[in-house]
Amino acid sequence: MTKIAVLGNGSWGSVLGSMLADNGNDVTFYGNIESVNEEINAKHTNSHYMKDWKLNETTKATGNLEEALDGAELVLFVLPTKAVRIVAKQVRKVLDKTGNKPLLVTATKGIEPGTKKLISEILTEEIYPNDQDKIVAISGPSHAENVAQKDLTAIACASTDEENAKKVQKIFSNDYVRFYTNDDLIGVEVGGAVKNVIAIAAGILVGQGYGDDAKAALMTRGLAEITRLGVNYFNAKPMTFSGLSGIGDLIVTCTSVNSRNWRAGKQIGEGKTLDYVLKNMGQVVEGATTVKAVHELSEEKHIDMPISEAIYRVLYENADVATEIKKMMGRAPKPEISL
Numbered sequence: 001m002t003k004i005a006v007l008g009n010g011s012w013g014s015v016l017g018s019m020l021a022d023n024g025n026d027v028t029f030y031g032n033i034e035s036v037n038e039e040i041n042a043k044h045t046n047s048h049y050m051k052d053w054k055l056n057e058t059t060k061a062t063g064n065l066e067e068a069l070d071g072a073e074l075v076l077f078v079l080p081t082k083a084v085r086i087v088a089k090q091v092r093k094v095l096d097k098t099g100n101k102p103l104l105v106t107a108t109k110g111i112e113p114g115t116k117k118l119i120s121e122i123l124t125e126e127i128y129p130n131d132q133d134k135i136v137a138i139s140g141p142s143h144a145e146n147v148a149q150k151d152l153t154a155i156a157c158a159s160t161d162e163e164n165a166k167k168v169q170k171i172f173s174n175d176y177v178r179f180y181t182n183d184d185l186i187g188v189e190v191g192g193a194v195k196n197v198i199a200i201a202a203g204i205l206v207g208q209g210y211g212d213d214a215k216a217a218l219m220t221r222g223l224a225e226i227t228r229l230g231v232n233y234f235n236a237k238p239m240t241f242s243g244l245s246g247i248g249d250l251i252v253t254c255t256s257v258n259s260r261n262w263r264a265g266k267q268i269g270e271g272k273t274l275d276y277v278l279k280n281m282g283q284v285v286e287g288a289t290t291v292k293a294v295h296e297l298s299e300e301k302h303i304d305m306p307i308s309e310a311i312y313r314v315l316y317e318n319a320d321v322a323t324e325i326k327k328m329m330g331r332a333p334k335p336e337i338s339l
């Protein structure tokens with residue numbers, strides 16, 4: 001049995017935490033909404049984030065970070081990207097006081113605007129400046145709604161330290177979720193973060209009435225630009241993008257109604273504003289944040305990211321969707337394969 005603190009009890013946090021408790025571990029959630037913590041403790045439900053579903057009855061929730069981290073051997077970050085650095089600083093204070101050095105696992109998918117850092121880079125900076133090896137990222141095609149129903153799922157777990165990736169693989173795996181180790185921590189995170197931007201684009205195409213050919217073209221060219229960013233800026237391995245955290249996650253997020261990013265894109269394609277969509281989603285739409293970081297990188301490092309740039313203009317510069325699609329299709333002819 002491993003003592004685990006799960007930071008974030010939204011949709012993915014509560015499902016992963018419950019799954020880890022099903023696997024026989026001692027799980028405590030840390031959440032910032034007292035009513036959610038109270039509901040988990042009293043009824044083992046989380047009705048705002050996961051309707052008609054029950055968590056494992058051994059799980060507990062608290063709004064006190066020290067209590068959640070007490071004796072934790074593994075700390076799982078499942079927060080929105082915008083909250084990771086804030087909470088990581090608080091975690092560092094507690095760990096410095098107790099001397100505890102747990103393994104850190106991130107399930108968050110995003111790139112921080114401004115710093116252009118991935119989640120493992122934020123955790124390294126804020127918690128383990130000299131020990132990136134103690135950080136593992138889990139990422140792959142996995143929606144909370146499916147895993148909650150014990151649907152069959154496969155996820156990558158990546159670390160610069162093979163033993164730590166294997167530890168996480170062992171703790172997280174069961175008969176419905178299979179974890180594969182991967183040594184390309186950065187590549188796995190890039191795929192998971194940037195596919196959210198492409199999923200917004202996939203939703204927009206559906207909202208505009210386009211069909212399957214358009215979706216396939218978008219996903220394929222989307223993967224080309226994810227790979228270009230990963231290899232040229234982050235030094236990721238190209239093969240990683242053919243795996244679960246690359247093409248795998250892109251497929252599920254661009255085709256599933258469970259995807260928050262796809263649903264946000266569809267509404268934008270139908271003419272709703274980003275403000276309206278974000279206010280009414282009630283859950284995090286990471287692609288809307290990550291696209292800012294991708295835009296900064298594309299401009300500063302001259303990395304060709306035409307789909308992400310079009311999404312940035314639609315979301316933040318009031319660009320017209322139909323005009324952006326026309327511009328994209330009318331770009332100068334080019335060969336298919338180029339990094």
Ligand SMILES: NC(=O)C1=CN([C@@H]2O[C@H](COP(=O)(O)OP(=O)(O)OC[C@H]3O[C@@H](n4cnc5c(N)ncnc54)[C@H](OP(=O)(O)O)[C@@H]3O)[C@@H](O)[C@H]2O)C=CC1
Pocket residue numbers: 007008009010011012013030031032033049078079080081083086087107108109110142143144145282283284286
């Ligand atoms: N949902 C899914 O199926 C999957 C999600 N992910 C990734 O997991 C991450 C979390 O997503 P998801 O669970 O869907 O998000 P949700 O929006 O469902 O939940 C996020 C939770 O984190 C809370 N939170 C925000 N800021 C803080 C803070 N400072 N301290 C503590 N809690 C905070 C939110 O509260 P509040 O409402 O107050 O902001 C909310 O309860 C994202 O990066 C997402 O991409 C990855 C794979 C699957």
Ligand SMILES: O=C(CO)COP(=O)(O)O
Pocket residue numbers: 109140141142143196199249252253258259260261262284285286
């Ligand atoms: O990362 C995910 C699936 O693997 C979740 O995607 P959404 O945030 O779009 O729901």
